[in-house]
Amino acid sequence: MANSGIFSVNDINDLINNQQYPKIGELQHIQTQTFSEVYNLNFMEIQEEYYDVHFMTFNRVNGYSAINSGIQFYEDGVLETANVYQDASQYGTTGGSFGESKSTARNRIYLHNYGNQQPTGGYAYFYNLGDSTKYSFCTWHSIQAFTSSGTMFFGSGVMTQASKVNGIKIYIDSISMSGSISLYGIRYS
Amino acid sequence: MATNLEFIKSTTGTSVSTLDVTDCFSADYDVYYVSISKADFTGNAYTGMRFLDSGGTVINQLEYDYATLNMNSSTSFTELKGTSQSYLPNFALTQTGSEDFGGISFYIFNPYDSSSYTFVTLQASTYGGATPKLYGSKYIGVHKSAEQLSGIHMIRSDVATMDNMTVNVYGVK
Numbered sequence: 001m002a003n004s005g006i007f008s009v010n011d012i013n014d015l016i017n018n019q020q021y022p023k024i025g026e027l028q029h030i031q032t033q034t035f036s037e038v039y040n041l042n043f044m045e046i047q048e049e050y051y052d053v054h055f056m057t058f059n060r061v062n063g064y065s066a067i068n069s070g071i072q073f074y075e076d077g078v079l080e081t082a083n084v085y086q087d088a089s090q091y092g093t094t095g096g097s098f099g100e101s102k103s104t105a106r107n108r109i110y111l112h113n114y115g116n117q118q119p120t121g122g123y124a125y126f127y128n129l130g131d132s133t134k135y136s137f138c139t140w141h142s143i144q145a146f147t148s149s150g151t152m153f154f155g156s157g158v159m160t161q162a163s164k165v166n167g168i169k170i171y172i173d174s175i176s177m178s179g180s181i182s183l184y185g186i187r188y189s
Numbered sequence: 190m191a192t193n194l195e196f197i198k199s200t201t202g203t204s205v206s207t208l209d210v211t212d213c214f215s216a217d218y219d220v221y222y223v224s225i226s227k228a229d230f231t232g233n234a235y236t237g238m239r240f241l242d243s244g245g246t247v248i249n250q251l252e253y254d255y256a257t258l259n260m261n262s263s264t265s266f267t268e269l270k271g272t273s274q275s276y277l278p279n280f281a282l283t284q285t286g287s288e289d290f291g292g293i294s295f296y297i298f299n300p301y302d303s304s305s306y307t308f309v310t311l312q313a314s315t316y317g318g319a320t321p322k323l324y325g326s327k328y329i330g331v332h333k334s335a336e337q338l339s340g341i342h343m344i345r346s347d348v349a350t351m352d353n354m355t356v357n358v359y360g361v362k
Contacts, residue, residue: 027194052226053292086316086323088260104262104322127226127292127314137291137314139325156260156314156325158291186224188196188357 027055032182037064041170043183044074048130048166051185056126056168058142060119061179063172070108073129073136073159074167080159085109089140089155101155108171109157112142119179120144122153132164194222194359201227201355208343210356211245214301218360221300223341225293227355228283233318234347236281236293240300240307240332241340248342249275252334260325277309277330278346284317291315295328296361300338307332 007015030047046054061069073080083105091112092098101110112120122142128134141154159165170181195218202208214221225236240248255277256270269279281293291314299305311328318324332338343356 026196053224053294086262088262088266088323088325090258090260090266090327100260100266102260102262102266125292125294125312135289135291135316137316139292139294139312139314141312141327154312154327156291156312156323158314158316158323160316160321186194186359188199 034180037176053186054126070171072169087157112153129165210341213358220361229352232349237278239342255330257328262323280326281313289317303337
């Protein structure tokens with residue numbers, strides 16, 4: 001539809017029907033980063049003033065050797081690296097091994113392992129990032145494909161201080177990673 | 190056609206012991222996403238839910254099964270499960286405090302289909318307690334009656350007042 005600059009109600013309805021006009025309540029794309037052999041990945045335009053809930057997807061993310069991945073938050077532009085994060089997660093393998101991972105004092109929210117050039121897919125929800133009176137929380141669920149087996153992870157995490165979070169860092173150890181990660185806001189959530 | 194979430198309804202309760210989200214299911218969607226990101230409680234209790242039947246009546250018969258892994262950041266995880274329950278209990282344990290509620294995201298499958306059971310998957314994150322720590326829930330549940338449902342009925346295991354709670358319902362298109 002040509003944009004004359006002014007939408008009539010019928011124009012808007014037509015655009016909505018064709019998925020070309022945003023509505024309150026939609027899953028709204030904020031940013032996708034496709035990356036190769038990077039050591040840091042930051043989402044710094046998370047539009048926290050608009051969304052109470054953020055949704056993140058991980059697509060074919062892998063490390064160049066086995067690495068641990070996590071989340072750190074930026075508070076008003078300053079990365080929080082102290083041991084103020086807690087997490088609790090469960091892992092399970094297709095071989096039948098299950099176990100717990102947890103900590104009350106970590107320097108990031110531990111998410112999952114990235115295998116040696118084996119892809120990981122998953123998703124995470126984030127809560128309260130833009131609310132300076134609340135702790136910031138997340139939940140996630142992911143699957144990593146090893147050559148001979150798969151491992152799933154799910155869990156919850158929190159940064160235990162009330163602050164306004166305006167950025168998300170994908171924390172990794174010293175090994176580079178590649179893949180694609182997208183961030184969305186859930187409008188009116 | 191592109192897929193997306195489509196906002197259906199938001200319901201907020203203040204100083205209530207239960208909260209109903211009425212007439213949020215329809216033939217337009219098979220799958221629903223429900224987000225609870227704003228809630229404060231004064232008691233130490235779990236969150237739970239029931240469904241509303243097609244007439245809007247709360248279903249409190251022994252028609253619910255559930256299983257959950259209760260995770261926390263400092264001690265061993267625990268499994269909670271039950272069959273023939275009067276509601277879907279035991280998720281999102283919260284304590285007193287305004288900063289301790291993270292959020293609950295859940296998906297509901299086939300609630301409007303009168304020929305199918307209704308299924309729920311859920312994940313939640315909260316914080317608190319006498320020795321404060323993180324609590325996480327990974328949850329599955331089912332309403333074991335093939336009937337058309339119309340809405341959601343939120344409750345607390347201590348039957349205490351919710352200071353406030355907002356429930357947002359989306360259709361997954």
